[in-house]
Amino acid sequence: MIISAESVWKSIEAIRLNSPLIHNITNYVVMNTTANALLAIGASPVMAHAEEEVEEMAGIAQALVINIGTLSSRWVESMFIAARTARKRDIPVIVDPVGAGATRYRTETVRRLLQATPPAIIRGNASEIMALALQDASTKGVDSLAGSPAAVNAARGLAAEFGGVVCISGAVDIIIGGSKTVHILNGHPLMSRVTGLGCTATALCGAFAAVERDYAAAAAQAMALMGIAGEIAAKRSSGPGSMQFHFLDILYNMKEITIEQYLKAEMLP
Amino acid sequence: MIISAESVWKSIEAIRLNSPLIHNITNYVVMNTTANALLAIGASPVMAHAEEEVEEMAGIAQALVINIGTLSSRWVESMFIAARTARKRDIPVIVDPVGAGATRYRTETVRRLLQATPPAIIRGNASEIMALALQDASTKGVDSLAGSPAAVNAARGLAAEFGGVVCISGAVDIIIGGSKTVHILNGHPLMSRVTGLGCTATALCGAFAAVERDYAAAAAQAMALMGIAGEIAAKRSSGPGSMQFHFLDILYNMKEITIEQYLKAEMLP
Amino acid sequence: MIISAESVWKSIEAIRLNSPLIHNITNYVVMNTTANALLAIGASPVMAHAEEEVEEMAGIAQALVINIGTLSSRWVESMFIAARTARKRDIPVIVDPVGAGATRYRTETVRRLLQATPPAIIRGNASEIMALALQDASTKGVDSLAGSPAAVNAARGLAAEFGGVVCISGAVDIIIGGSKTVHILNGHPLMSRVTGLGCTATALCGAFAAVERDYAAAAAQAMALMGIAGEIAAKRSSGPGSMQFHFLDILYNMKEITIEQYLKAEMLP
Numbered sequence: 010m011i012i013s014a015e016s017v018w019k020s021i022e023a024i025r026l027n028s029p030l031i032h033n034i035t036n037y038v039v040m041n042t043t044a045n046a047l048l049a050i051g052a053s054p055v056m057a058h059a060e061e062e063v064e065e066m067a068g069i070a071q072a073l074v075i076n077i078g079t080l081s082s083r084w085v086e087s088m089f090i091a092a093r094t095a096r097k098r099d100i101p102v103i104v105d106p107v108g109a110g111a112t113r114y115r116t117e118t119v120r121r122l123l124q125a126t127p128p129a130i131i132r133g134n135a136s137e138i139m140a141l142a143l144q145d146a147s148t149k150g151v152d153s154l155a156g157s158p159a160a161v162n163a164a165r166g167l168a169a170e171f172g173g174v175v176c177i178s179g180a181v182d183i184i185i186g187g188s189k190t191v192h193i194l195n196g197h198p199l200m201s202r203v204t205g206l207g208c209t210a211t212a213l214c215g216a217f218a219a220v221e222r223d224y225a226a227a228a229a230q231a232m233a234l235m236g237i238a239g240e241i242a243a244k245r246s247s248g249p250g251s252m253q254f255h256f257l258d259i260l261y262n263m264k265e266i267t268i269e270q271y272l273k274a275e276m277l278p
Numbered sequence: 279m280i281i282s283a284e285s286v287w288k289s290i291e292a293i294r295l296n297s298p299l300i301h302n303i304t305n306y307v308v309m310n311t312t313a314n315a316l317l318a319i320g321a322s323p324v325m326a327h328a329e330e331e332v333e334e335m336a337g338i339a340q341a342l343v344i345n346i347g348t349l350s351s352r353w354v355e356s357m358f359i360a361a362r363t364a365r366k367r368d369i370p371v372i373v374d375p376v377g378a379g380a381t382r383y384r385t386e387t388v389r390r391l392l393q394a395t396p397p398a399i400i401r402g403n404a405s406e407i408m409a410l411a412l413q414d415a416s417t418k419g420v421d422s423l424a425g426s427p428a429a430v431n432a433a434r435g436l437a438a439e440f441g442g443v444v445c446i447s448g449a450v451d452i453i454i455g456g457s458k459t460v461h462i463l464n465g466h467p468l469m470s471r472v473t474g475l476g477c478t479a480t481a482l483c484g485a486f487a488a489v490e491r492d493y494a495a496a497a498a499q500a501m502a503l504m505g506i507a508g509e510i511a512a513k514r515s516s517g518p519g520s521m522q523f524h525f526l527d528i529l530y531n532m533k534e535i536t537i538e539q540y541l542k543a544e545m546l547p
Numbered sequence: 548m549i550i551s552a553e554s555v556w557k558s559i560e561a562i563r564l565n566s567p568l569i570h571n572i573t574n575y576v577v578m579n580t581t582a583n584a585l586l587a588i589g590a591s592p593v594m595a596h597a598e599e600e601v602e603e604m605a606g607i608a609q610a611l612v613i614n615i616g617t618l619s620s621r622w623v624e625s626m627f628i629a630a631r632t633a634r635k636r637d638i639p640v641i642v643d644p645v646g647a648g649a650t651r652y653r654t655e656t657v658r659r660l661l662q663a664t665p666p667a668i669i670r671g672n673a674s675e676i677m678a679l680a681l682q683d684a685s686t687k688g689v690d691s692l693a694g695s696p697a698a699v700n701a702a703r704g705l706a707a708e709f710g711g712v713v714c715i716s717g718a719v720d721i722i723i724g725g726s727k728t729v730h731i732l733n734g735h736p737l738m739s740r741v742t743g744l745g746c747t748a749t750a751l752c753g754a755f756a757a758v759e760r761d762y763a764a765a766a767a768q769a770m771a772l773m774g775i776a777g778e779i780a781a782k783r784s785s786g787p788g789s790m791q792f793h794f795l796d797i798l799y800n801m802k803e804i805t806i807e808q809y810l811k812a813e814m815l816p
Contacts, residue, residue, distance in 0.1 A: 018798060037306050037575050042310065049787050056616070061652040065651065066650055069649065081328040112326070112331035123360065249527070254788030254789045254792060255789075258785045258787070261788070310579060347594070371795035382603065383603070474579070474582075515796075515798030518794040518795050518799050519792030
């Protein structure tokens with residue numbers, strides 16, 4: 010796994026050049042903002058959830074993003090159909106277990122999905138990752154666990170169980186893939202006051218995984234871009250409202266030199 | 279019922295300190311913007327509507343906000359389940375009867391909900407409140423009725439029938455609770471050109487009711503904060519687009535001194 | 548068909564004066580942004596999709612906008628019910644075939660809808676219009692076809708088949724109604740980096756058709772307003788984030804002199 014300004018930039022250029030089609034089955038809250046973030050980096054978002062068409066849509070996409078933020082039974086069925094199609098075509102599936110641990114329905118739905126179609130990348134906060142790994146809800150909302158040995162062990166267990174990359178986002182983003190671990194130290198606390206920036210991170214993981222087959226690298230690059238854009242946006246913003254448009258403008262105008270200047274990543278042995 | 283800068287500020291501080299979890303079953307149009315407004319004032323929004331999980335989600339929330347803006351039968355079932363759970367747990371239920379009077383389905387669904395689980399606060403515009411009180415649609419869209427004796431009588435009747443607080447929002451917001459009435463004179467006409475600021479007011483009522491058990495006071499405080507933030511945002515904005523981000527930035531940065539300076543409230547005997 | 552600054556302005560004034568109620572059955576991604584655009588120009592948006600109420604809602608509206616961006620079977624049923632009601636009442640129906648050609652479900656659903664209730668206006672990009680006309684998906688995503696003879700012929704065929712106006716949006720917007728064709732040369736490439744501006748164009752077609760019974764003129768006026776506002780917004784913006792709020796502010800503040808200054812339209816013989 011490589012995480013360097015050069016590798017982040019190479020993937021951004023590939024996204025801008027190829028405009029990969031990212032099929033999102035995601036939650037109502039963030040559909041607009043994640044579509045805009047994908048457009049801002051040069052990808053082509055499509056949102057489609059009807060069981061009549063998800064197989065066909067996943068059949069022409071370069072990545073599939075599944076986000077359970079406002080799940081219900083019909084949507085869950087479509088998530089399974091789309092994920093099977095994506096696996097068959099060998100395109101990356103990215104899973105965002107929004108609110109896992111908050112209700113049994115969320116935790117169990119995601120675990121069933123992971124078992125049926127192990128994803129390329131799972132991205133969640135510490136409490137969601139722990140809820141998935143431990144299969145209970147005792148960690149509900151305990152975001153202070155981010156970066157703790159318990160959260161990292163949970164992510165490692167999940168990565169081992171399903172064979173994919175696990176990304177815990179927080180003050181430090183931790184990406185665990187195979188035996189390697191990367192820490193992304195970029196970002197800003199104001200990002201947590203804007204709804205759905207975690208979901209945006211997951212969607213960007215989809216775009217990066219569409220152009221970078223080393224999914225751990227793709228996840229690390231996406232989190233780096235998120236963190237850098239968030240950091241710069243926060244400096245320019247008076248609050249979470251202006252944060253949102255600055256963030257999109259910065260994604261759209263991102264330059265290699267900015268990534269070189271801002272990137273703070275650590276590769277752990 | 280107290281409405282003073284001190285009481286508004288005390289509730290804002292309590293929200294910032296405790297980050298109450300506000301469970302929203304709301305409409306597609308405003309999910310993103312109401313989540314952002316709740317985050318901006320320091321609350322924790324969650325959107326969940328599946329019948330498989332609403333009982334559990336309402337079971338960990340500090341307030342439940344039900345908004346029928348884009349209702350359909352499955353969602354209505356979940357609203358009833360969540361409202362029953364909230365009542366059982368004695369957490370406040372806030373109801374926004376969006377479009378009551380426009381179709382029978384809306385008017386009747388809200389009346390059934392009010393009868394099954396009388397809410398802490400109902401917040402609507404004059405025509406919605408009159409449609410609910412009179413159970414017909416003859417007042418459809420008659421927002422000029424805001425503040426009229428007819429609208430106030432309708433609100434009083436509704437408050438008496440269901441035992442909760444009724445808030446009519448408009449150029450003057452009228453909060454009716456028990457025998458007391460409060461007028462909030464803050465706000466700006468540009469607010470009506472931004473979709474869903476009424477829904478945001480309802481969501482903020484949820485956050486305030488989560489920390490202030492006098493629900494009439496909570497509703498008045500939420501409407502005061504809305505009006506003050508809207509007034510300041512309108513001054514800084516060139517139109518309804520910039521209004522939106524200024525509004526969130528102002529909510530996020532609100533200070534006690536600003537509330538003292540701007541609050542225009544009248545308590546009626 | 549007339550397209551002049553005077554005619555665009557006359558319709559804008561009529562929208563501001565009459566606030567026509569525009570009933571939208573549209574996709575989750577753009578509900579908020581299209582509602583805001585309609586409010587910014589002075590129209591009254593309502594979003595409603597439940598089969599229990601769409602007949603009644605379409606029964607009080609001045610135009611119906613149907614957008615299949617995130618279609619599913621229940622929503623499609625409601626689209627048919629609402630479209631029948633609108634036809635019966637002789638109010639304009641505007642159809643946005645988002646993603647036609649990408650999946651059979653989309654192409655076939657829209658064709659069934661066009662056959663059951665021929666709309667006043669169909670607005671799509673070149674590949675969507677070609678997919679509808681040719682009933683296959685071989686043109687999928689081929690936006691470079693915009694303005695090509697093949698796309699124009701497809702639009703002409705569609706207009707002849709269903710008797711309505713067809714609008715192909717792209718770098719040049721082409722409006723085909725009866726034997727007349729109008730080109731709108733306004734707009735800016737940055738508009739394609741904001742999700743849902745095509746859907747906004749469709750919604751604005753609804754508002755213009757509510758006040759202008761010559762639907763080809765209404766479509767051309769709406770596209771002209773879109774293009775002019777987009778052009779000015781792009782100049783003021785650092786990227787697709789700030790583009791969004793500038794666009795709404797500019798719609799809200801639009802003046803006749805600005806339209807006179809910017810309008811670039813060509814009427815073809």
